[in-house]
Amino acid sequence: MEKRGLRHHRGRVGEALREEIETLVEGELADPRIGLVSVTSVHVADDGRSAEVWVNVEGDDTEADRSIEGLEAAREYIRHELVERLKIRRAPELYFRLDRAEQAKARVEELLEREKRRRKPRKESSGD
Secondary structure (H helix, E strand, C coil), rough: CCHHHHHHHHHHHHHHHHHHHHHHHHHEEEEEEECCCEEEEEECCCCCEEEEEEEEEEEEEEHHHHHHHHHHHHHHHHHHHHHHHHHCCCCCCEEECCCCCHHHHHHHHHHHHHHHHHHHHHHHHHCC
């Protein structure tokens, strides 16, 4: 069983990494492949040597793929900046993952709304 303090430490480190990576992505990376990207979360591995960086990309799958490609090309620069800004000895190895949770949520809401509209006329006609 993992110690509670260690789990909270990893959570705080993950949040600090998320904030700094988001700052870098939003204003300091000049790669034209990187579009409108927001960092949704960072999950640090148990040993602290690696981290999954979950990003949401506005646009279609082609734009998302290009943005992930640009982020992967900037990986070492981002790691270097994290060491400098967070005053840590070694930044974890970063793995960028596409977070499609927002799109999935929007799709579910759209389907629920469509079903609601479809059922509404039936209820009104059955009441007569």
